[in-house]
Amino acid sequence: MIKKTSRQIQAENTKAHILAVAKELLQHRTFDEISIQDICKKADVSVGAFYHHFENKTGIVVEIYRDIDLFFFNEVLESVTDEEPIEAIILYLVTQCQYALNSGKDLVKNIYKAQIENGNTFFLSKERGLPEGLRRLVLRAIDENKIRRDVPADLLIEELLILARGIIYYWCVSDGNVDMLEYARRMTSNYIRSYQI
Known part of the structure; x- marks a missing residue:
């Protein structure tokens, strides 16, 4: 098994965090009401980081x-x-x-x-x-x-x-x-x- 680098682990954690925040937002607002900027602000990540992990919303x-x-x-x-x-x-x-x-x-x-x-x-x-x-x-x-x-x-x-x-x-x-x-x-x-x- 190939050991993951700290950078890979950090990337996985960031993606998981963005996803968790998006799920939390979806509990209270509709998909249309939530913007990528809303997700990024609540997750405390840049919009660029979002697009690194997800193609779109x-x-x-x-x-x-x-x-x-x-x-x-x-x-x-x-x-x-x-x-x-x-x-x-x-x-x-x-x-x-x-x-x-x-x-x-x-x-x-x-x-x-x-x-x-x-x-x-x-x-x-x-x-x-x-x-x-x-x-x-x-x-x-x-x-x-x-x-x-x-x-x-x-x-x-x-x-x-x-x-x-x-x-x-x-x-x-x-x-x-x-x-x-x-x-x-x-x-x-x-x-x-x-x-x-």
Whole structure:
């Protein structure tokens, strides 16, 4: 393993600090209301430092999703692998909703808005950590004959992701006044049941 230089460590810390400040600002203001200058002022960094780490303001949202992907691929996937295959899929998607709940509706609303308005090539990528983790769980369920083999795995994965995103969206537009986790468990279970053997 190559040891990082102090300069590399400092750069990583600066990027993480800028991201943390941006997340904090997004808890109280919309994505449109926050400027790069606002982020830099609160983070006590120069605008040049911001652009060294992020291409633009949308880069903040992309980076938030990278963090989510790492969390799901490295931690959540591992935490559900001992579960029965169908239950593992359900828990994975319920955890996606729990993550949104923990992040708060204002931040989630801002992330959804930024996705819609600033292009979504990155967000729809199947190579991201969260979808890749779900793909592994679905393939395992198919391999263990828990889900029918005549349905393409990619279709199941896409529809499960749409289901989870839709539940999170509904929670946002309901101003957090619905039991998102109950919806996620029940609706995911009902969906998968239609494909079980």
